[in-house]
Amino acid sequence: MTRGSRVWMLFALAMGWLFLLLWPLLGIHPDGALTFAEAFAVWWKIALAALCCFVVFRLSRLGVFDAVTRPLARLTRGVGRVYSSSPKWMFLVPLMAFALAYPFFTDRYAQDVAVNVLVYICLGLGLNVVVGLCGLLDLGYIAFYGVGAYTYALLSLHYGLSFWLCLPICAAFAAVAGCLIGYPTLRMRGDYLAIVTLGFGEIVRIVINNWMTLTNGPNGILGIPPPSLVVPVISDGGLVLETVVMRQLSYMYYIILALAVFTVVAVRRLNFSRIGRAWEAIREDETAAELMGVNTFRFKLLAYAMGAVFGGLAGAFFAARMRFVSPESFTFIESAMVLAMVVLGGLGSIPGVILGALALVALPEVFRQFELYRMLVFGGVMAVMMLVRPEGLWPAARMGKRSDDEG
Template structure:
């Protein structure tokens, strides 16, 4: 690294630290009793020292003076990667599923709550991944399907006393119909126009939920929703009894089953002829249409398929909370789910799961840092996207291009 390049890096670090100070001081230094500088500069000094140390280590590494340390680390990383490649997939998946099943037995209520939220967002992220990651259609109103599924179960259960397991496929069906409604007028749109239309659709659904008093009870929401129940065999009386799943750890297994079902369905879709057609549309819609792909039908199918899983997650959300209101289905939720898909890796199932963990579980891990956790969270996400712009776990492209065959 030349002296000029080194100077540019140090200047960039200095500018970044000054910008960080400009953001930090209004949050920590402006208080009702007056202005305070000591706490702001104390926090800033710690971040500045950390940044300088990281920059120094980076430049030493670029100069080749850390090769003696880096070589063993790379060897260990390559060895772990070799073991990972040789391990059968079913063993790793079985171990993950076993850990997920055992999880509620070794953790407390708070962990159950966070894990349930993670699994809900996994369903939402994988559903949106069909639309955005596979078909390449930007959808900023995806949370509307989540709301449709939640209100479908809430209204059917409260008004007609229908059970959760019967309402869940109905909620998915209504969400799919909503997906077709949004998909049909957007089939000829691309880019910014598509984003505007989907954003408008999401707001339309939220306003309908907020203002249709006769059906949705408006901003007051729907109360008194029943939790899921299962048939349980009583060995004492040799009869079947209804067991209401009231405990949070019981509800965890419900959303775990829904999440596993979602993962299996999305995986099968991804590696099917329909999934290949969606990827063709994503890469070049005009070329795909010329090759005989029915882009009209498949784009409509992408919207409907993605909406189904959001409907399932919405039905579970209503059952878990026993209340639904329009404030739970805002644009911010759509943006969060989209960020999970992009951060994890569009088109990648493991990537979406890691993106959900990063955006849902990571902030909870830093909750003890109070105000500072958002700086750590935002900085981690920014650094991640700079290091891996294609996502944490990008999708593997099937086959190779002609220029890659050399």
């Protein structure tokens, strides 16, 4: 059997396997009836689109499109050189202007999606410190998100503390939780570390779920106050202070935008610092880093705590925005979602994590008209993406790039 015929046979087997996956979803009805028409109607459309993509891919491998792809490749390299040689403020200023003006030309639904994206950007960048910079696979990161959310909920309800005062407290509590969880686990490596972090993440969720006297268990905590500001107002010829409760979604958007910008700046400063150098040395070869004098355990614990800080900040905002928290918001699937953003965007890359959050949060909303099939289409696109670009959407310019290389 030739290589070409083998490839086509594998394609046919993949399409057959796809039909076997679709049929139980669409062909088995609640009344027990078995049909094939609905599954086949969906399958042939997917198979036709896959066939077209596969034919184009095979033709490109044979060099049919070289007359078009080569000039495009040269253009892409030229754009990359212009981007690398241009001042970064030329790109950041328009981006920030767009972000600040976003609520003025969008509706409530678009603002809600943007808020979700920014929350996951904070979470993704926090996990990127642990996974991308230090090379530690953490499957229980969402536990720090929950610690931050419950810390703000309890402090605001029982002690009347404001959102702004609770933010650093939530970050500190999340960092302490990171140290408590990390101290007994970070002496492990590889798959063992991943399993233990997964276990500790579930332990935190179960404690929140069962501690009725503190967290109200599975019922959650209701009535969490939103953020508020004290602003000076001129009234009756005098200046008085008035409290403005920030309930509107546009206000919440600017709060999470500020937190996301703070997270980006902080993670970037950590990356291009002596601490970031130690983290990258541990990521590349922990044994060699330890032999060169790096205290690997302390730096890994610091990475775990710093990543938890950003998760705690995002959790505090989540509680203030939703005004309700429950253990169901902090399950393992959320940790997997954040990890997928980091891997899809590019390990160690801040722009990559931002693109990963956009891809996994915003794109499913774009495909909402596909109803039940949108996640199937989206999952297929993500699988193809990781096959085509396994390094991520926007990989780090150089894994191990130093501050003196930045230019």
